[in-house]
Amino acid sequence: MPLPKAELHLHIEGTLEPELAFELATRNGVELPYADTDELRKAYQFEDLQSFLNLYYELMAVLRTEQDFTDLANAYLARAAAQGVRHAEIFFDPQAHMARGVGMGTVVEGLWRALGDSEAAHGVSTQLIMCFLRDESAESALETLEAAKPYLDRIVGIGLDSAEVGHPPVKFREVYDAAAALGLRRVAHAGEEGPPEYITEALDVLGVERIDHGLRCLEDEALVARLVRDRIPLTLCPLSNVRLRAVDVLSEHPLPVMMDAGLLCTVNSDDPAYFGGYAGDNFDAVRKTLGLGEDRLRELARNSFVASFLEHDEERRARYLAEVEAYDFR
Ligand SMILES: Nc1ncnc2[nH]cnc12
Ligand SMILES: [Zn+2]
Helix, strand or coil: CCCCEEEEEEEHHHHCCHHHHHHHHHHHCCCCCCCCHHHHHHCCCCCCHHHHHHHHHHHHHHCCCHHHHHHHHHHHHHHHHHCCEEEEEEEECHHHHHCCCCCHHHHHHHHHHHHCCHHHHHCCEEEEEEEEECCCCHHHHHHHHHHHHHHHHHCCEEEEECCCCCCCHHHHHHHHHHHHHCCCEEEEEECCCCCHHHHHHHHHCCCCCEEEECHHHHHCHHHHHHHHHCCCEEEECHHHHHHCCCCCCHHHCCHHHHHHCCCEEEECCECHHHHCCCHHHHHHHHHHHHCCCHHHHHHHHHHHHHCCCCHHHHHHHHHHHHHHHHCCCC
């Protein structure tokens, strides 16, 4: 049995495996510019975040109907469950679909058909976090929040993703204020490729409760001290960082340094279909390559539930935490 964990940084569109992409392309009559799954997999060589995003957005063209989103989410939940994920807070990118004429309702209802059954079908509790694309305009983000209003009972919070450099958090002050007024939780990608100032700004201007990635906080000692003091969780994604060249090789990933510094770190998969592994694979990789011992692995699993948005169900959080403490690594 794998170590129980929560996944807090997972883009559902980034779980689109080549096989499902081709299946949906056939179902929807969408032409993909790749002969087969092998050729597609060969395109998974990325130089940076943008080179990945280009393929990520291109492949989304196969997602058209509610059923497509249901199938996508069910495939992820089955894989996540097999790797010990007990709770998943799942990002989705509505603007990337609405730009193709796929409505907010299609996306949310489609995902919800899988998420609503997930506890019974997969043993995984779930929440949805709607992300705004930071390389789109602030007005577009506001329109997206407006379009989500009929579905807010299914959305726990908002996030900020896509191309980071040149799109500072402050650009989204208004939509984050509006979301907070609606009672939505707030997170944002910051310090993946962007500077540590973006992390500070996400905290001060957007009022985020967790930082997605946050890797570059290490360049600012005072910021690290603040993140430690305020117990701000970081949703790290080690395999993603290697594939997108935020770190050169996994053996040089700063996760152990960050944990030693007292940061509240979690380990997640980001876009597992593209980066070579799901949540459990990320745990396995840091265990083997970074030599993390049982105490550290248990700490990461504990942190994932501490950092999760389970305030509406503290009994459940306590149950998950008890599973982590009782876990026998042998
Ligand atoms: N790692 C990542 N960073 C920013 N935006 C993303 N969208 C999907 N994956 C992302
Ligand atoms: Zn991400």
